Each structure stands twice: as structure tokens, then as C-alpha cells.
Amino acid sequence: MKPVIALRDVTVRYPSGVFGCREVSLDVYPGEVLGIVGESGSGKSTVLACANLDIAPTLGSVEVMGVDVTGVGGAERRALRAKSLGIVYQTPQQGLDLDVTAGGNVAERMFGAGHRSYQHVRARALSLHEAMELPLERFDVVVKAFSGGMRQRVQLAKALVTSPPALLLDEPTSGLDVSVQAKTLDLIRRIQREHGLATVIVSHDLAVIRMLADRLIVMKGGRIVERGLTDQILGDPQDPYSQLLVSSQLA
Amino acid sequence: MSAFAEILNERKPSGYAWAYLDEDSKREVRRALLKAVCIPGYQVPFASREMPVARGWGSGGLQVTLSIVEPNDTLKVIDQGSDESMNASALRDLIARTTGVKTTTDAREATLIQTRHRIPEDDLAEGQIVVFQVPIADPLRVVDPRTSVTRRLHAERDYSPVWLYLYEDVATLAAPSFTHSYPVEVEGGYVMAPTPIPRHDIPRLNDAPFLALYGAGREATVYALPPYTFVKPLEFDDRPFEIEAFPMPCALCGAAESYLQAQEDSDPVRYVCSDVAYCRRRRESA
Amino acid sequence: MKPVLAVHKLRKTYTRHLFDGRKLDVLRNIDLELEPGTFTLLTGPSGSGKSSLLRCIYRSAAVDSGSIVVRVNGDEVDMLAADDRTVLETRRKYIGMATQFLSVVPRIGALDLVMETGLVRDDAADLLRAIGLSEGHFDVPPATFSGGERQMLTLALTLARVRPILLLDEVTASLDRRRKKTAYEALMERKKTGVTMLAVSHEIPDLPGLVDRVLTMHDGELG
Numbered sequence: 001m002k003p004v005i006a007l008r009d010v011t012v013r014y015p016s017g018v019f020g021c022r023e024v025s026l027d028v029y030p031g032e033v034l035g036i037v038g039e040s041g042s043g044k045s046t047v048l049a050c051a052n053l054d055i056a057p058t059l060g061s062v063e064v065m066g067v068d069v070t071g072v073g074g075a076e077r078r079a080l081r082a083k084s085l086g087i088v089y090q091t092p093q094q095g096l097d098l099d100v101t102a103g104g105n106v107a108e109r110m111f112g113a114g115h116r117s118y119q120h121v122r123a124r125a126l127s128l129h130e131a132m133e134l135p136l137e138r139f140d141v142v143v144k145a146f147s148g149g150m151r152q153r154v155q156l157a158k159a160l161v162t163s164p165p166a167l168l169l170d171e172p173t174s175g176l177d178v179s180v181q182a183k184t185l186d187l188i189r190r191i192q193r194e195h196g197l198a199t200v201i202v203s204h205d206l207a208v209i210r211m212l213a214d215r216l217i218v219m220k221g222g223r224i225v226e227r228g229l230t231d232q233i234l235g236d237p238q239d240p241y242s243q244l245l246v247s248s249q250l251a
Numbered sequence: 252m253s254a255f256a257e258i259l260n261e262r263k264p265s266g267y268a269w270a271y272l273d274e275d276s277k278r279e280v281r282r283a284l285l286k287a288v289c290i291p292g293y294q295v296p297f298a299s300r301e302m303p304v305a306r307g308w309g310s311g312g313l314q315v316t317l318s319i320v321e322p323n324d325t326l327k328v329i330d331q332g333s334d335e336s337m338n339a340s341a342l343r344d345l346i347a348r349t350t351g352v353k354t355t356t357d358a359r360e361a362t363l364i365q366t367r368h369r370i371p372e373d374d375l376a377e378g379q380i381v382v383f384q385v386p387i388a389d390p391l392r393v394v395d396p397r398t399s400v401t402r403r404l405h406a407e408r409d410y411s412p413v414w415l416y417l418y419e420d421v422a423t424l425a426a427p428s429f430t431h432s433y434p435v436e437v438e439g440g441y442v443m444a445p446t447p448i449p450r451h452d453i454p455r456l457n458d459a460p461f462l463a464l465y466g467a468g469r470e471a472t473v474y475a476l477p478p479y480t481f482v483k484p485l486e487f488d489d490r491p492f493e494i495e496a497f498p499m500p501c502a503l504c505g506a507a508e509s510y511l512q513a514q515e516d517s518d519p520v521r522y523v524c525s526d527v528a529y530c531r532r533r534r535e536s537a
Numbered sequence: 538m539k540p541v542l543a544v545h546k547l548r549k550t551y552t553r554h555l556f557d558g559r560k561l562d563v564l565r566n567i568d569l570e571l572e573p574g575t576f577t578l579l580t581g582p583s584g585s586g587k588s589s590l591l592r593c594i595y596r597s598a599a600v601d602s603g604s605i606v607v608r609v610n611g612d613e614v615d616m617l618a619a620d621d622r623t624v625l626e627t628r629r630k631y632i633g634m635a636t637q638f639l640s641v642v643p644r645i646g647a648l649d650l651v652m653e654t655g656l657v658r659d660d661a662a663d664l665l666r667a668i669g670l671s672e673g674h675f676d677v678p679p680a681t682f683s684g685g686e687r688q689m690l691t692l693a694l695t696l697a698r699v700r701p702i703l704l705l706d707e708v709t710a711s712l713d714r715r716r717k718k719t720a721y722e723a724l725m726e727r728k729k730t731g732v733t734m735l736a737v738s739h740e741i742p743d744l745p746g747l748v749d750r751v752l753t754m755h756d757g758e759l760g
Contacts, residue, residue, distance in 0.1 A: 029622060075407045097415075104419045111414035118421060118487035140422050182644050215621050229596060229621055236598040240554035247555060 002066035003027035004084075004166045004198035005051050010060035012046050020046030020055070021222045030165060031196040035213030035230060037203060037245065043222035044202045045170065051200055052087050052168050053077050065165070082113040086159025086197075090171040092151035095158065098144040102129060105143060106158045113162050128157035132187065149180035153187070160191065167192065169201040173208060185211055206249045210234055218242045270317045271349040276300055280318035280473065284464060287475035292437030294388055294405075299471035309342055309367060310468030312384035316346060316365045319380070319464075325353045327361035332369040332510070332525035339367070356528040370452040372509045372526040375461040377478060383446045388467035388474065390434045390444040410434075410442045410485075417485060433492075438481040443474060449525075450484075451494045451510040457482040497522050504533035539608050540570035541733045542594065542702060547603035549586075549593055549757075563589050565757040567603070571702075576724075576734045576747055581754035587737045590754070591704045594735070595634045596624050607631055609701050634704045635695035647682075647690055648675035654697040661697070667726075668693045669719040684711040692720055696727055703727070705736040721747055 005028045012020035021043035028034045036044045049055040050062055056071040063069065064084050072080065089095040096105045106125035115121050129139050132153040138146070143154055152172060159167055172188065173181040189212060192199050203209050209216060210230060217227040218239065226239040234250065237243045270277070283297040302310040320326070326346060330339035334356040342365060347354050355361050358371035367384040375381070391401040394412040404410070413434050432447045435456065445456060446465060456463060456476060463476040476482060486492040500507040502514075502521040509529065511522035524530035547567040552560045564586050571577055579587045592598035594605055596616050605616040609631045616624055628634070645653075647670065651661040665675065668689045674682070679690055688711045695703065705724075709717045721744040728734060728747065742748060752759055 032622070032625070075409070078407065078409055100415065100419060101422060103422060104415055107418050108411050108415040111418070112409070112411035116414075116488045118418065118490050120489075121418070122422070186644055214625055227621075228599075229624060231597040232599060235592065236551075238552075238599050243554050 001029060003029050003063070004065060005200065006063040007047065007050060007057075008061045008063070010047070010050055010057040010062065012050065012055055013058040019043075019222045021050070021219075023060070024050075024219075024222075024224055025060075026217060026224075026227075028166065028198040028200055030198050032215065033192060033199040033201060033213045035201050035203065035209040035216040036219060037206065037209055037216060038219035039204060039245075041221075042219040044219050046222070047219070048168055048170055048200065048202050051166075052085055053081060078112060082109060082162055084164050085166050085168060086162075086164045087168040088152065088155040088159055088170065088172050090174055092143070092148070092155055095155045096143050096151060099142055101140050101142050102134065102146070102154045102157075103139045105154055106161050109158050109161050124161060125157070128161045129154075131160075131191070132157045147180075148176050149184055152176065152184055156187065156191070160195070163195070165198055167197045167199045169199065169203075171203055171205075172201070174203075174205070181208075188212060206234060206246065210250075218245065267349050269350060270320050271345065272300065272314065272317045276314075277318040280314055283473050284315065284319070284475060287464070287473050288462070288477050290441075291476050291480045292435075292441035292443040292474060294467075294470075294472040294474050296472050299468050302468065303345065304342065306469045307386055308338060309365075309384040311466030311471075311473070312365050312367070312382050312468075313342060313345070313466070314468060315382045315464050315466035315473060316363065317349075319382075320346065320350055320352060320363060322350065322352065324350075324363045325355050325361050327355050327358060327364045327371070328366070329364070329369060329371065329526075329528075330367045332371075332512075332529075333527045335527065357532070358526075358529070368447050368449075369510070369525060370448060370455050372506075372524070372529040375459070377460045379461040381461055381463050383448075383463065383465045385444070385446045385465045385467035386469075387432065388444060388465070388470045388472045390432070390442050392470075405441060408440050408442075413442055413485060417487070421490065434485045436483050436485055437476065442485065445482075449495060449510050450492070453482075453484050453492070454494065456480075501530060504530045504537070506530065506533060538573060541573045541608055542569075542571040542735070543604075543606045543608070544569040544590075544594065545604045545606075547590070547593060547605065548601045549589060549598070550601050562757050564593065564600075567759050569752070569759060571733050571735060573701075573733050574728070574731045575749040576728055576736065578741060578748050578751045579735060579737045579754060580739060580741065580751060583739070584756075585754040586757045587754045588706050590759075591634070591706050591735065591737055595628065595632060595704055597634070607702065631700055632702045632704060633695045633698060633700040634706070635691050635708050636706045644678050644680070646676040647679055650679065650690070651693055651697050654694065656697050664693050664697055665690075667719075667723050668696070669716050685713065685716060688712060689716065689720070692723070696723060699730075699732075701732055703732055703734045705734060705738075707737055707739075709738065709742075717742075718744070 007024055007026050010024045011022050014020060024047055036047060038044045050057055061068055061070040064080060069080060103125045106128055107121045110121045126139055134150060134153050143151055173184050176184060185208060201212055213230045216230045216233050217224045220241045226233055226242045233242060234246055237246045280297055283295045287295045300314060302313055304310045304313055328339045328343035330336040343354055358373040363380050365382045389401050390413055391404050395401055432444045433450055433453055434442050435445050437443050445453060458479050460478050462478055465474045484492040497511045499522055501511055501524045503523050506524055509524045509526060512525045514521050514523060545568055547564055549564040550560050551563050567590060581587050589598055593600050600617055607614045607616060607627060614627045648661055651665060670689050679687055692708050709720050712720060721742045725744055725747050
């Protein structure tokens with residue numbers, strides 16, 4: 001079985017000379033959740049951006065469904081993202097147009113994938129809207145009027161509407177109230193299982209990681225310092241930095 | 252001095268270049284227009300000059316007209332179908348006084364037609380040029396104000412935001428944002444804003460015998476549709492593009508297929524042709 | 538018959554990077570074999586390494602050296618040599634691990650939680666009742682359960698999936714006598730189906746026929 005997303009020795013060096021990440025390799029297979037933890041500046045966001053084809057690696061390669069897509073751009077990248085990658089950003093503004101309706105935000109992704117039938121697009125967007133447990137009467141309401149938790153659900157609906165095999169989550173619950181966080185995580189958990197999605201979740205919150213991720217990589221200074229099974233790393237971290245991270249968060 | 256130059260020299264009012272603009276400015280616009288004609292629907296940037304017309308009032312269209320007008324042209328200028336409106340009159344005056352060209356209200360006679368918001372009702376022929384005044388040239392302007400972004404979107408033919416706005420129009424039943432600048436797809440794949448002409452006029456652009464030129468002064472771009480270009484309004488597979496329908500024919504001339512304007516101050520409401528000259532001619536020959 | 542689980546020369550040390558950097562021996566050269574269908578009890582003072590041994594077998598704790606071989610249905614997997622995904626797969630198919638407390642407490646009712654393992658509603662309800670959790674608990678999220686109730690639910694979740702090897706870490710520690718008895722009976726029923734069990738406990742269950750062998754650990758050594 002091929003990984004849905006694979007990064008091979010990816011290094012990102014920005015023009016300023018700063019390294020986003022160094023020699024990062026990872027695989028994500030269908031049905032599993034890979035967590036990426038680290039503090040800010042660890043490189044975890046850079047790695048996610050590479051997986052989402054937002055950034056092209058300076059060195060190394062990115063594969064999606066077994067195909068090398070390193071550095072792909074333009075219409076090809078757009079098609080690939082529409083078809084294979086769903087992403088939920090940390091802040092809804094990054095992934096949604098707040099002045100557009102919930103249905104419209106989801107529909108746009110379908111238009112990007114080439115759909116041209118109004119009824120079909122609308123019906124599909126509506127089914128995702130309902131699957132994300134959003135209220136029916138909000139379907140044609142602009143997202144600006146939605147709460148944070150609801151906005152994240154719209155992002156999820158949008159990510160999943162084209163049935164991509166991969167789902168990328170960037171701190172999906174940060175900024176949400178604790179009770180809303182729990183509901184959102186439960187939803188993510190459910191859809192990940194239902195659809196067998198290859199999921200990558202970036203978080204600084206180990207409780208979120210523990211709940212969702214099967215495997216984990218710990219990042220520091222752009223590098224992976226430890227990788228393995230989630231319960232093993234959180235229960236028995238070996239690397240000094242991992243020990244620090246775990247002990248500071250999990251009592 | 253050449254014969255042509257003599258004519259130019261003779262006819263201009265003193266103090267002005269012939270056709271108001273200096274020759275270098277005209278040359279630049281013409282170069283941009285040539286490029287535009289070669290790539291239908293593609294927005295070509297040009298250095299927009301200061302005109303004695305406020306931006307948003309036809310400065311782009313005016314620059315196009317002034318750059319291509321020739322001494323033996325016959326000019327018609329309309330604004331929403333009327334030759335007599337203040338804006339149309341002012342523009343026509345400026346062009347006529349700095350060139351000495353003949354003017355007309357009959358679209359069939361005109362060789363050069365500058366227009367805001369309408370295509371004349373008369374069938375137009377090969378050899379005629381229609382210059383459209385454009386308030387917003389880029390159909391993707393709503394997506395992002397930065398040209399760097401929209402240019403890339405056009406290059407990649409990434410028009411999902413345009414489809415999104417069509418969707419929003421239908422879904423929210425709000426005042427359609429595309430009432431008068433319905434996006435069209437041009438041969439070659441570019442999506443273009445055909446300026447705020449009514450839906451009624453959009454099918455006229457497809458496979459048209461005339462040359463259509465578009466000038467946007469504020470955005471400093473020109474674009475074009477050479478004759479016989481394939482132009483199709485963007486439409487969902489299941490919601491065909493429809494032109495406006497009126498409940499009754501023109502109250503003045505009886506035309507059933509022209510674009511009408513409602514006159515709400517009369518009771519009951521009546522509809523009259525927006526193309527005033529066309530309507531008058533029909534009445535006079537009836 | 539070949540042992541279903543064979544642990545050989547297992548060694549684990551723990552380095553206290555955050556403290557004094559000292560290296561501690563947690564497990565010293567452990568050899569252990571489990572025959573299919575048997576219940577082995579692992580006992581010993583706290584700190585002796587018995588929970589660590591269980592977690593190492595499950596791979597929820599890191600191991601320095603040695604081998605842990607699982608043999609089921611002709612399949613043979615060395616849990617230490619295998620890659621992470623194989624380990625996850627092996628756990629899913631062959632090894633269930635129950636610890637004292639639920640590590641993750643999602644906000645769905647206990648019955649739904651058990652049904653997530655794949656059981657249909659009736660079977661899930663039967664299981665919960667067999668463990669000792671009554672109907673009143675079915676729609677309640679475990680967050681509100683008492684310690685003992687959570688422990689019962691953990692055991693129920695472990696038993697919900699049928700796996701040939703079960704690792705049980707102090708699964709009855711918080712239960713009163715009556716509930717302990719119910720738990721042991723549930724384990725006995727499962728044992729009858731041929732499941733192999735390795736249980737850590739500081740007390741020996743008094744249900745006859747349950748425990749086949751008692752091993753004692755002391756200071757990281759089995760003996």
C-alpha cells in the first residue's frame with residue numbers, strides 16, 4: 001500500500017536564510033492519523049504547508065498517492081489539491097471567505113474541481129453541511145455570522161466535499177472554547193474513521209494529539225527529534241525535549 | 252507635409268492635438284489594442300492618461316476612441332442607449348471638436364460607436380467598431396484587489412470565484428452582483444467582464460461581425476473581441492442563461508425585441524426602448 | 538505448542554533527562570513465554586517493573602533491547618523489529634490492553650463508545666451488563682463515571698474486541714469485592730474461548746480455574 005502523503009528528506013530554506021524545516025521524512029497511510037507536535041518555531045507548520053503543497057521544498061520531495069509532486073504549481077496544483085487534499089486552517093479566515101455563505105464556501109471547492117451544475121453542487125454542499133452537524137437554516141447565511149466552532153465545521157465540510165483521501169488539520173481547535181473544542185474533536189474523530197482518511201494533525205496541545213493521533217512526530221528547531229506510536233511517546237518519551245514537552249503538559 | 256497631415260492640421264482647433272491626445276499616447280494605446288485583439292478577452296495594461304473626464308465616467312473608452320478615430324469616421328456616442336444624455340453629449344463634443352469628424356445618431360451610419368452600458372439595437376456590420384466604457388475590467392476584482400493575484404488566476408484559468416459569485420446570486424436571492432456585467436467566457440478560455448451591458452445584449456457579442464474594444468481608464472487596461480469570436484456567458488449546466496423579459500412591448504414604437512426601460516413615473520408603468528434613436532426612427536418610419 | 542507470546546532478553550532502561558540524567562534499570566533481561574489459552578498473573582511490589590513489562594509488550598513503552606514475538610494463526614511478528622504501522626496492526630488484530638483508566642474520554646455515551654468497537658447495540662448492551670454496568674450508564678458520557686465505573690468500562694472496551702492476547706494492568710484495583718467477582722467471571726468466560734491473558738495485579742483473584750500461573754517480579758527481574 002502506498003502512503004497517501006509522503007515527505008522524503010524535505011528541507012525548506014527561506015530566502016532570508018532561515019530554515020523552515022530540515023530533513024523531514026514522513027508517511028501517512030489511509031485510515032491513520034499522524035500527529036505533529038512541537039512548540040512555535042518547531043517547523044510543524046512548515047511541514048504541513050509542504051504537505052498541502054503551499055510551499056515547495058528546497059531539498060527533498062513530496063509525494064501524493066505515490067506520485068512525485070514536488071514543486072508542482074498552477075492549474076496542476078489546484079487540481080491536485082481539489083482532488084486529494086482537504087485542509088482545515090487554524091483560523092477560519094485563512095480557509096474561508098467570511099462574506100460568502102456556508103454553502104458557497106463549500107461550493108467553491110467543487111467549482112474549482114470543475115463541477116458546473118448548480119443543483120448538484122448545492123445538494124452535495126448541503127449534505128456535507130448536515131454531516132458536519134451545522135444547522136440547516138444557516139446554509140445560505142454568510143459565515144461572518146457564525147461562531148468559531150461553526151466556522152471550523154464549515155472548513156471541515158469544505159475540506160471533505162470532494163472526498164479527498166487526505167485531511168490536513170492545523171491546530172483545528174485552538175481559539176475555541178473548551179466545550180466546543182471537545183465537540184469539534186469528536187466530529188473530526190468520527191469523520192476520520194468513517195471515511196478512512198489519511199490525516200495529519202498539527203497541534204501544540206498533547207491532549208488533542210492523544211485523542212486523535214495513532215503515530216506522532218515531535219519537532220524541534222525544524223527537525224524531528226522523536227517519532228513513533230503516540231501512546232509510547234506520550235507515555236514513555238525518550239528524547240530529552242520530548243520528555244520536557246510531555247512533562248510540561250501532561251501531569 | 253503629407254496630405255493627411257495637412258488635413259489633420261487644418262481641422263484641429265488651436266491649442267489641441269488632433270483628437271486631443273498626442274501621437275505617442277495614441278500609439279501606445281493602439282499597440283495595446285493590437286495585442287488585445289490578438290488575445291481575445293485578455294486584459295492588456297496601458298499607461299492611462301489624465302483625461303478631462305473623471306475616472307469612472309468613460310476615460311478609458313475615450314482614450315481608445317481618440318487613439319483610433321480617423322478623419323473620415325462617422326461617430327455615435329451613447330450612454331445607456333441615449334445620444335442626448337449629458338455624459339454622451341459631453342464626450343461626443345470633445346471628440347468632434349478635436350477631430351472635426353461627422354457625428355450621427357443612426358447606428359447603421361456610424362463607423363465608430365462609443366457606448367456606456369448598451370449595444371445599439373440595430374444590426375451592426377463588418378467594419379464597424381464599438382468602443383465600450385468599462386468601470387471594472389476584471390471579473391476577478393471581487394476576489395482580490397491585487398492585480399498580481401488576479402493575473403495569476405487568469406493565467407491558470409482559475410475562475411472558481413466567479414462561479415462562486417454566480418452561485419451566491421442564486422442562493423441568496425440578493426440583488427445580483429452581475430446584473431450588468433455578466434461574466435462571459437471567450438475563445439481561448441479567458442473570462443471577461445463585458446462591461447455593464449444588460450443580459451439582453453450579451454448574445455450580441457457572440458460571433459459578432461463588428462469589432463468590440465473595451466477601455467478601462469481606472470484600471471488602465473484595454474481588451475478586445477475581434478469579429479466572429481466565440482463568446483459564451485458563464486452559466487450552470489442546469490440554469491441556462493436567460494435574457495430579460497418584459498411584460499409588454501415598447502409603448503412608443505411597439506418593438507417587442509428591443510431592450511426596454513421601465514418608466515415608473517407613469518401610471519400604469521410603461522416600457523420604452525432604451526435605444527432612443529432606434530425607437531424614434533421606428534416611430535418616424537411607421 | 539508454540540507459545541503465543543515469547544519475550545526474550547528484554548531490557549529497558551530509563552534516562553532521567555529532566556532530573557539528574559541518571560539511567561535506571563527498569564527491566565533486566567526478562568524471559569517470558571505464554572502458552573495459548575492460559576492466564577498468567579504477574580505480581581510484585583510497586584516499582585518492580587510489572588506494568589512496564591506489560592507496556593513494553595504492547596509497545597506503549599520504549600525498549601532498549603531484546604525480542605517480543607507474537608505468534609497467532611501462523612502469523613509471527615517481532616514487536617520490536619516491526620515498524621510502527623505493523624505494530625498498530627498487530628495490536629488491532631491480536632493484542633488488547635486494558636489499563637486502569639481511560640486515557641481518552643470522548644463525549645459520547647458509554648454504550649456508543651462500546652459500539653464504536655464494532656459491536657451491535659444488543660451485544661454492546663450485554664457486554665456492559667456482564668461487566669456490571671447497568672442500563673443507567675448506557676447513555677452517560679464516561680467523564681461523569683466514578684473510578685470504579687471507569688475501570689469497568691475500560692475492561693468492557695477491551696473485551697468488546699475479540700483478540701487472542703489480552704494484557705490487563707490492574708484492571709480490578711478500584712473495584713469493590715462484588716464488582717471484582719463480576720470482572721473475574723467475565724474474564725473467565727473469555728478465557729474459555731481460548732484467549733491468552735497476562736495480568737498485572739497485586740492481589741490474586743480467587744476465582745478457581747482462572748489463574749494458571751503466578752510470576753513474581755522484583756526490581757526489574759522475573760523470578
